[in-house]
Amino acid sequence: MDSLADLATPITMGILYGGLYVVIALGLSLVFGVMKVINVAHGDMVVLGSYIAFVASTSLGIDPILWLVLGIPLFFILGIVIQRFFLYRAFKMSADAALIIAFGLGLIIQNAEQLAWTPLSRSLQTSYSLKSFQIGEVYIPLVYLLDFIAALIIILIIHQFLKRTYLGQAITAASQDRQTAELMGINPARVYQIAFGISMALAAVGGVFLGLTFPFTPTSGVSFLIIAFGVIILGGLGSMTGTFIGGLIFGLSQSLGGTFLGPTGQLLVPFVMVIVILTIRPQGLFGR
Amino acid sequence: MPEDVLLNVKDIDVFYGTLQILWNVSLEVLTGELVAIAGANGAGKSTLLKTIAGMMHPTTGNIEFLGEDISRKNAYNIVTMGISLVPEGRGLFPEMTVSENLMIGSYNRNARALSKEQLCRVYDLFPILKERKNQMAKTLSGGEQQMLVIGRGLMSNPKLLIIDEMSLGLSPLIVNNLFQVLHEIKEAGVTLLLVEQNVWKTLHEADRAYVIETGRIVMSGDALKLCEEVEIRNAYFGV
Amino acid sequence: MQRTLRGYIPMALIGLTVLMLALLPTIDISQIWLLYIFHFFIFLTLANGWNLLAGFSGLLALCPAAFIGLAGYTMTILTWLKIPFYVGILAGGIVAALFAILISRSVFRMRGIYFAIGTLVLPEILRLLFLRWRPVGGGQLHGGGAGYMVKGLTGITMQNTYWLGLAIGLASVIIIAIILRSKFGLGLAAIRDNDASASSSGINVFRLKLYSFIIAGFVMGVAGAIFYTYQGFIEPTSAFNIKWLMTAMLATVIGGKGLEEGPLVGTIVVVILHFQLSRYANISLLIQGIILVIIMLAVPQGITGLIRDFRKEGGLRALRRLTQKRIKLITNPRKD
Ligand SMILES: Nc1ncnc2c1ncn2[C@@H]1O[C@H](COP(=O)(O)OP(=O)(O)OP(=O)(O)O)[C@@H](O)[C@H]1O
Numbered sequence: 001m002d003s004l005a006d007l008a009t010p011i012t013m014g015i016l017y018g019g020l021y022v023v024i025a026l027g028l029s030l031v032f033g034v035m036k037v038i039n040v041a042h043g044d045m046v047v048l049g050s051y052i053a054f055v056a057s058t059s060l061g062i063d064p065i066l067w068l069v070l071g072i073p074l075f076f077i078l079g080i081v082i083q084r085f086f087l088y089r090a091f092k093m094s095a096d097a098a099l100i101i102a103f104g105l106g107l108i109i110q111n112a113e114q115l116a117w118t119p120l121s122r123s124l125q126t127s128y129s130l131k132s133f134q135i136g137e138v139y140i141p142l143v144y145l146l147d148f149i150a151a152l153i154i155i156l157i158i159h160q161f162l163k164r165t166y167l168g169q170a171i172t173a174a175s176q177d178r179q180t181a182e183l184m185g186i187n188p189a190r191v192y193q194i195a196f197g198i199s200m201a202l203a204a205v206g207g208v209f210l211g212l213t214f215p216f217t218p219t220s221g222v223s224f225l226i227i228a229f230g231v232i233i234l235g236g237l238g239s240m241t242g243t244f245i246g247g248l249i250f251g252l253s254q255s256l257g258g259t260f261l262g263p264t265g266q267l268l269v270p271f272v273m274v275i276v277i278l279t280i281r282p283q284g285l286f287g288r
Numbered sequence: 289m290p291e292d293v294l295l296n297v298k299d300i301d302v303f304y305g306t307l308q309i310l311w312n313v314s315l316e317v318l319t320g321e322l323v324a325i326a327g328a329n330g331a332g333k334s335t336l337l338k339t340i341a342g343m344m345h346p347t348t349g350n351i352e353f354l355g356e357d358i359s360r361k362n363a364y365n366i367v368t369m370g371i372s373l374v375p376e377g378r379g380l381f382p383e384m385t386v387s388e389n390l391m392i393g394s395y396n397r398n399a400r401a402l403s404k405e406q407l408c409r410v411y412d413l414f415p416i417l418k419e420r421k422n423q424m425a426k427t428l429s430g431g432e433q434q435m436l437v438i439g440r441g442l443m444s445n446p447k448l449l450i451i452d453e454m455s456l457g458l459s460p461l462i463v464n465n466l467f468q469v470l471h472e473i474k475e476a477g478v479t480l481l482l483v484e485q486n487v488w489k490t491l492h493e494a495d496r497a498y499v500i501e502t503g504r505i506v507m508s509g510d511a512l513k514l515c516e517e518v519e520i521r522n523a524y525f526g527v
Numbered sequence: 528m529q530r531t532l533r534g535y536i537p538m539a540l541i542g543l544t545v546l547m548l549a550l551l552p553t554i555d556i557s558q559i560w561l562l563y564i565f566h567f568f569i570f571l572t573l574a575n576g577w578n579l580l581a582g583f584s585g586l587l588a589l590c591p592a593a594f595i596g597l598a599g600y601t602m603t604i605l606t607w608l609k610i611p612f613y614v615g616i617l618a619g620g621i622v623a624a625l626f627a628i629l630i631s632r633s634v635f636r637m638r639g640i641y642f643a644i645g646t647l648v649l650p651e652i653l654r655l656l657f658l659r660w661r662p663v664g665g666g667q668l669h670g671g672g673a674g675y676m677v678k679g680l681t682g683i684t685m686q687n688t689y690w691l692g693l694a695i696g697l698a699s700v701i702i703i704a705i706i707l708r709s710k711f712g713l714g715l716a717a718i719r720d721n722d723a724s725a726s727s728s729g730i731n732v733f734r735l736k737l738y739s740f741i742i743a744g745f746v747m748g749v750a751g752a753i754f755y756t757y758q759g760f761i762e763p764t765s766a767f768n769i770k771w772l773m774t775a776m777l778a779t780v781i782g783g784k785g786l787e788e789g790p791l792v793g794t795i796v797v798v799i800l801h802f803q804l805s806r807y808a809n810i811s812l813l814i815q816g817i818i819l820v821i822i823m824l825a826v827p828q829g830i831t832g833l834i835r836d837f838r839k840e841g842g843l844r845a846l847r848r849l850t851q852k853r854i855k856l857i858t859n860p861r862k863d
């Protein structure tokens with residue numbers, strides 16, 4: 001890394017594919033916000049989204065992004081089912097029980113994927129996978145730009161949904177004060193279901209862009225969970241701008257980690273960042 | 289005239305875990321009344337209100353609202369039926385704006401269609417809220433916050449509005465203003481059930497009152513009469 | 528008199544069982560059985576360690592793999608430096624305990640889910656570090672990464688390894704038994720009921736949790752190091768693998784989290800699953816995951832907890848309560 005100019009490429013790339021983490025973290029934080037529970041299987045659900053898109057594109061020939069038209073409602077419903085029949089019941093027992101159940105669900109997903117698609121790494125190949133574009137001296141793969149655009153669109157949609165609809169306001173209210181929300185006529189169980197459904201729909205989106213950006217294996221999920229959690233505590237729970245910037249920062253850290261420390265640095269740097277942030281601010285940077 | 293009974297609490301016992309808080313409590317609120325509940329700290333006033341609103345459930349006895357048993361219903365269903373509880377300690381949504389806080393008050397399906405008119409009504413009652421409508425709720429002053437939660441309670445278009453400790457921590461001037469508004473609300477046909485520490489003020493404003501002591505109703509009746517009784521009692525017992 | 532005699536009977540039974548387990552390798556028993564029981568000891572230790580954390584100390588720590596991997600690597604590296612493996616095993620436990628002390632400064636500031644994720648990251652970081660780091664030269668296994676053979680194991684038989692496993696398994700049971708019957712155990716019980724009120728009643732919550740963390744780190748570390756003397760080689764991806772957590776968690780939850788005998792019962796189930804399904808490795812983990820979810824939903828108190836309830840309430844009533852709960856869940860899942 002001789003000069004700053006050489007860093008232009010990794011910096012731009014990191015910021016762009018950081019959009020991926022924005023999408024993944026947003027799903028995680030919606031559920032965290034209302035239920036105060038981290039779905040430790042969220043990363044695995046994202047990777048499941050990648051695999052389903054993989055099947056859609058390899059055996060049905062559907063473009064992964066186009067697949068989302070079906071994938072989003074499918075995952076939304078899946079989310080409602082999982083929430084209703086598994087997580088909510090565990091949640092009523094204790095926070096530990098919810099975490100253990102989610103852990104078990106993650107394990108089930110991982111090993112089912114391994115049975116179905118082997119432990120080998122896969123990626124989503126499309127006609128535009130190898131395309132890139134040029135800004136000045138810098139060549140950027142097109143899919144990275146797509147990650148960024150997806151993040152922008154998703155953030156805008158979710159923001160509008162939370163602000164402008166009764167259901168979105170119910171989710172916001174329940175995140176801030178569950179008991180009072182109930183007094184407003186909000187059924188918390190229903191809010192949890194909707195939030196979880198949306199979280200899963202976002203996992204489907206995240207999964208597609210993940211598959212377009214990086215190779216994935218059945219066990220990739222944990223890394224994405226950790227980074228997404230890092231994004232939430234860095235950006236602040238419930239803050240859209242925070243989540244957006246947090247995601248980009250983590251993308252950047254991954255890209256620069258890879259540049260300076262080689263392949264293992266790509267995850268090492270973000271992971272160490274998570275530990276450092278958690279240590280400085282054990283309840284999250286915006287402490288709630 | 290039984291049609292006039294809006295809320296009928298019959299012989300309820302309420303527990304926190306194994307700890308009994310309310311013993312055999314009965315209470316009636318007639319349509320159009322302003323009823324007050326008075327009692328010392330820890331007497332169980334908030335517990336009684338929470339039970340009526342469905343946040344807790346009695347182990348024995350039942351609660352009827354408009355003739356229907358609501359003692360097993362969840363809080364979010366009871367709002368829809370027309371009972372609105374303004375909780376103690378101003379439970380507002382701090383990171384939502386004033387107008388968002390108000391609008392979420394009309395979340396239940398019976399109130400949604402009327403939300404625009406209700407909002408105007410609330411802004412008429414509390415013009416300051418209109419000025420502050422885009423401000424985060426947490427940035428309001430204590431008095432404004434109390435106006436906000438009362439306004440939010442009205443947004444659900446309730447038949448019965450229950451307010452827990454309205455005047456806590458507010459200056460007498462603001463309390464007077466709030467009572468003024470309560471009368472307007474009452475004129476508009478909303479029945480009111482109030483819990484207050486500020487006994488004198490409340491008893492003078494209310495039609496009827498109940499006094500609750502360590503989980504039991506010890507006195508009830510015409511508010512002004514009760515005033516005198518309490519005075520006599522205090523004179524005797526030197527409370 | 529009769530009472531005290533009766534009190535000794537279970538003790539005698541336990542002693543006899545241990546003696547039989549110790550003598551097992553001396554009779555002509557199939558190696559595969561030794562292998563099963565060896566795994567039972569290792570998994571039991573992990574479960575006991577995790578139960579001490581999650582079950583008794585309110586620390587839902589997701590980092591057993593960090594203790595195991597670090598201890599395994601310590602032992603392996605030391606054998607490369609010509610230090611006997613049994614010294615390495617002890618050193619491994621100590622390094623794991625030191626690591627527990629080191630990270631406690633950071634992770635003990637975190638609460639609940641933050642603590643869980645904070646501890647989840649640790650083995651991941653270690654894995655990446657060990658993928659980069661070559662502590663001793665040469666000898667790495669195929670496929671890259673810092674894989675090493677364990678040296679100095681010539682002449683060590685399955686019997687020897689078995690006894691090592693028995694020693695740590697037994698030690699973990701005894702340690703837990705002592706802890707639970709001491710003042711330390713009483714303090715933990717107070718913490719588990721309520722952190723805040725325990726600390727206000729003069730219990731040093733931080734110190735007790737730290738002791739639990741160190742002890743669990745040590746026993747899990749020793750078990751891990753012993754496991755790697757059996758395996759004969761170590762590499763980062765499996766050493767710092769989340770599967771270690773899975774095993775510890777599963778054995779604890781199946782048996783009964785927060786119950787002393789829980790890990791013992793749960794580990795038997797896990798070991799049976801492990802070997803019955805070992806031909807289908809993925810299916811095995813899949814089924815373990817499914818069992819974890821089902822147990823947690825249907826019998827959160829675990830098998831031992833269930834048995835305890837049966838004893839306390841009489842079989843029929845407990846069964847009725849269980850089925851009633853199930854019916855209620857089925858008929859109105861949404862109701863609070
Ligand atoms: N969540 C709870 N768990 C256990 N006990 C509780 C709980 N909430 C209240 N209590 C107890 O119930 C009793 C009645 O409480 P409640 O809040 O109803 O009193 P109150 O009359 O509203 O008092 P105040 O005037 O101080 O608001 C008190 O002794 C209180 O300690």
Ligand SMILES: [Mg+2]
Pocket residue numbers: 333334335376452453
């Ligand atoms: Mg009160």
